[in-house]
Amino acid sequence: MLNLKExxxxxxxAWLKRAREDEKESQSERARLGEYNSRLQELYEKTQYNLRYLEEKEENSRNLEAKKVYYNLSYRR
Structure with a gap:
C-alpha cells in the first residue's frame, strides 16, 4: 500500500512538473507571438506610410509637369 501511495x-x-513546464512554454510562446504581432504591425504602418509617400511623390511630379507645360505654353518669345 505504501508503494502505491509513493x-x-x-x-x-511529475504531472504537476509537466503542467508547469507547459505553462511556461505557452507563456513564452504568447510573448513571442506578441513580439511578432507588434513587428508585423510596425511593418504594416511603414508600408502604409511608404504608399502614401509614393502617391504624394507621383502627384507632385504630375503637378510639376502640368506647371511646366502651362508656363511653356503661356511664355511667348
Missing part, C-alpha cells in the same frame, strides 16, 4: 505522489509530482 508511486501516486511521484506520478502527481
Amino acid at each position: 508511486w501516486a505522489e511521484e506520478r502527481d509530482a
Whole structure:
C-alpha cells in the first residue's frame, strides 16, 4: 500500500512538473507571438506610410509637369 501511495505522489509530482513546464512554454510562446504581432504591425504602418509617400511623390511630379507645360505654353518669345 505504501508503494502505491509513493508511486501516486511521484506520478502527481511529475504531472504537476509537466503542467508547469507547459505553462511556461505557452507563456513564452504568447510573448513571442506578441513580439511578432507588434513587428508585423510596425511593418504594416511603414508600408502604409511608404504608399502614401509614393502617391504624394507621383502627384507632385504630375503637378510639376502640368506647371511646366502651362508656363511653356503661356511664355511667348
